[in-house]
Amino acid sequence: MTREQLLERIRNGMPLLHVDLRGENLEGLDLSGAQMQGVNLMQARMARVNLEDASLIGCSLSQADLSGALLKDARFVRCGLAGARFDAANLSGAQFSESNLEGALLNGADVSGSAFYKCTAKDAVLNFGRCDRMAIFETTLDGARLSDVHMSFCVIMKSNLHAVAWEGGSCDSCVFNECVLEGMDLSGRTLVRCQFIGSRLQGADLSRAVLTQSNFKGAAMQSVQLADAHGEAALFPEADLRGANCRGARFPRSVWVGACLEGADFTQAQLDLSALHRTRCHTAVFERASLSDADFSYADLRDSNLRGAIFQRTRMHHAQMAGALLSARSGIIEVDEGLHKAQQWSASRTRPD
Structure with missing residues (x-):
């Protein structure tokens, strides 16, 4: 043709x-x-x-x-x-x-x-x-x-x-x-407002990465490297971060509800105003971490290391603390009276006549 x-x-x-x-x-x-x-x-x-x-x-x-x-x-x-x-x-x-x-x-x-x-x-x-x-x-x-x-x-x-x-x-x-994304080297990368829902990032290197407002809901992140990462308002609900390295990371206003943080290292990390309800933090390290206004209600903090951590209106309502290491308890709200009263009222409303 x-x-x-x-x-x-x-x-x-x-x-x-x-x-x-x-x-x-x-x-x-x-x-x-x-x-x-x-x-x-x-x-x-x-x-x-x-x-x-x-x-x-x-x-x-x-x-x-x-x-x-x-x-x-x-x-x-x-x-x-x-x-x-x-x-x-x-x-x-x-x-x-x-x-x-x-x-x-x-x-x-x-x-x-x-x-x-x-x-x-x-x-x-x-x-x-x-x-x-x-x-x-x-x-x-x-x-x-x-x-x-x-x-x-x-x-x-x-x-x-x-x-x-x-x-x-x-x-x-x-x-x-x-x-x-297992084992990928994403160190120093800017990944803002991104969604990693249900993704596999085991062993990935996100150290020094910028993760502002990114969402890792339900992600598999065992042994992930997040040292010195920046992630204001980042979301990690129900994510698995067992053994993660978060040393020096900055995650103010972040959400970790229901996440598994067993053995994770948050030494000198910034978690101010963060929600950590029902997190599993057994043997996790929060040494010298900034935890002002952080909420650990119902969290499992057994055998965790909180020595030198900065507490200021830090809620630990009904948290499990057996074996936890603390330098002081000043600044910790161990029983949130407002929440306690709300729970009692809710229970009375649902109680059968």
Whole structure:
């Protein structure tokens, strides 16, 4: 098929079915709105091609060069894109479904509003130029490289990230739900207003990270490194932080309700105005920590180390304190009279006649 025949078919809205365009020079062509199925575009030269709003189903673009291509709102379904080059391409609003992007190159690509669903991006280079409101679902990213990418309002769900070479960059208002980030080095990273609900971060390094208003509800964070992290108003309800290193961390106004903090080290940490109701803090260390206005009501603090901690209106209403080490009890509210009266009133209201 000649270039003229190809352009004529696309201008007339005719689909391209099982056409062989392997290695063809299609650079700069306007193929916007094209409907392709089973088309062979392996090693095709497609730099600066216009495929805006195109639909490609079951097509092969392995090793194709789409550098600088306009792929806005294009749809790739079950396509082979292994080794394809998308450097500086406009992929905003593009959708990739069940496609193979193994080893693909996306240096400087604009992926804002794009979506990757059940794809393989193993060993891909994902140094996106712009990454706003991108979505990744159940996608394989083993060996992928992500350097100095600034992500905002992105959603990554049910994906394994622990083998991603993620260096530098930041995240603002991103969602990482049910993802695997075990052992990842995210030290010093800015991850503000992000959601890590139900994700696995065992052994991850978040030391010196900025986690302001981020949510780790129900996350598995055993042995996580949070030393010197900053996380004002961060949320850790029902998270498992057994053995976590939180030395020197600053978490004022944070929420830890129902979290497991057994053996965690909060030496010299700042937890002022934080809610730690019903936390399990057996053998945890809060030595020289700032706990002003913190609330440990109903917490398990047995055998914990609170020596040198700063207490000021620190609530420990009905907390278990057997074996706990304290330098002094001044500043501790061991029985919250207001709460006690409210509980008595509530019990009387529910008591059967």
